[in-house]
Amino acid sequence: MSLITGLRDLYPHLGFDDRPLAASCDDGWLGILHAFLDDADKAMAAGGTFMIQQVKEKMGCLHIHYTTSDVAPDASRAIADAHRLASARSFHICEICGRRGRLSNFGGLWKVVCSEHADGKLGKGVVPFVGPLDADDSYSPEADSFVAARPTAAEFDAAPIIDGWVVEEQGESGSRPWLYGWFFGKPDIGDGEHGHTSPIVQMDDMVPPRWVRTGGRLYRLGMYYPPAEREIRYWVQKLSRRPVAYGAPPGGSDDIEAMLTFLRSSGRVRSMKVDRMEQSYRAEQEGYELNRGEG
Structure with a gap:
């Protein structure tokens, strides 16, 4: 385009x-x-x-x-x-x-x-x-x-990384959005642990964005997953009870079907919730295929 x-x-x-x-x-x-x-x-x-x-x-x-x-x-x-x-x-x-x-x-x-x-x-x-x-x-x-608010190259290189990030728009009326994700190189949180930032001040205009500045600090932005896929990965990783290894995808693989099967068999996530996640994922994939065809 x-x-x-x-x-x-x-x-x-x-x-x-x-x-x-x-x-x-x-x-x-x-x-x-x-x-x-x-x-x-x-x-x-x-x-x-x-x-x-x-x-x-x-x-x-x-x-x-x-x-x-x-x-x-x-x-x-x-x-x-x-x-x-x-x-x-x-x-x-x-x-x-x-x-x-x-x-x-x-x-x-x-x-x-x-x-x-x-x-x-x-x-x-x-x-x-x-x-x-x-x-x-x-x-x-x-x-x-x-x-x-834009980083210098040196500041960018020294910034911690948020992998598997998502913008959280919900909050109190008038509040700014923030990011959820898995952190690497942030002093007050263990590598591979999931958490959220303070409110966003400015986000990179490039597509995909490579950095975000919040009220507290600058972050480099790592891998991005579409919302439905990310939710599946989040729950599989959460149930594993261990941090994400740097460079590894949340959930441990790229086999989403296997992740859905795991969630159903775990007994720790309600079946209706897994059904909803699967339906959202299918719709998400169909949307990408449609957009690819139109392009």
């Missing part, structure tokens, strides 16, 4: 040019684009038309070319402000992976990259400066939570 197609599906009220060259930047800037389009979508609620013509990287900066018509002056200013903010943010976010980055020069090619991607297939980048990009620009990345 192309970048433009994915954005069009998320923002159906906005217009997008479908030409192959309409989008030419790496996925690390997806979050910036989502934030800009969300602001544009809100501004367009009063009426008019909006069309994204091109999204590209030029001299290390994100450039979003768009047109509007029949748009109220306040809405036009709001979109222009969102555009300036998106461009400012792009100078501080790695275009490749979405972590904190800096503008670097690769033999004449300018690109914003994190420390990991500053030395890779493009060669070794040279950071041309330290300090603000524009002395007259009041934008501060440290004051912008969208940028400040």
Whole structure:
């Protein structure tokens, strides 16, 4: 699926040019684009038309070319402000992976990259400066939570891992979601033990996401399982009464049928609950097969 197609599906009220060259930047800037389009979508609620013509990287900066018509002056200013903010943010976010980055020069090619991607297939980048990009620009990345919450490459590498994670949306009214999963490298919980995080502050925009920042710390995100499959794995692992071994799938294997048989024979999970888990799993698999066929 192309970048433009994915954005069009998320923002159906906005217009997008479908030409192959309409989008030419790496996925690390997806979050910036989502934030800009969300602001544009809100501004367009009063009426008019909006069309994204091109999204590209030029001299290390994100450039979003768009047109509007029949748009109220306040809405036009709001979109222009969102555009300036998106461009400012792009100078501080790695275009490749979405972590904190800096503008670097690769033999004449300018690109914003994190420390990991500053030395890779493009060669070794040279950071041309330290300090603000524009002395007259009041934008501060440290004051912008969208940028400040993103990890550096070093922070990411040192973060504990949550495997088999799931976002828990339920909670008190107005409360933020958190994650459940099996933890590795977290000081206050044994490796392979199941638990939950504090509320989510920010989650990686990449698909699939690779990190999440909560109220307490940064985590790397490991294996993700669809909800129904994960529930089956959770109960099999819980009944085994032992932690998950690092690198091993929760439940001990990838044979879901064998796991369902185990749950039925264990006598420790009500048959109606196992039936419900199996039905949800079958429906989940049918949905994936249908989506695969349409793709």
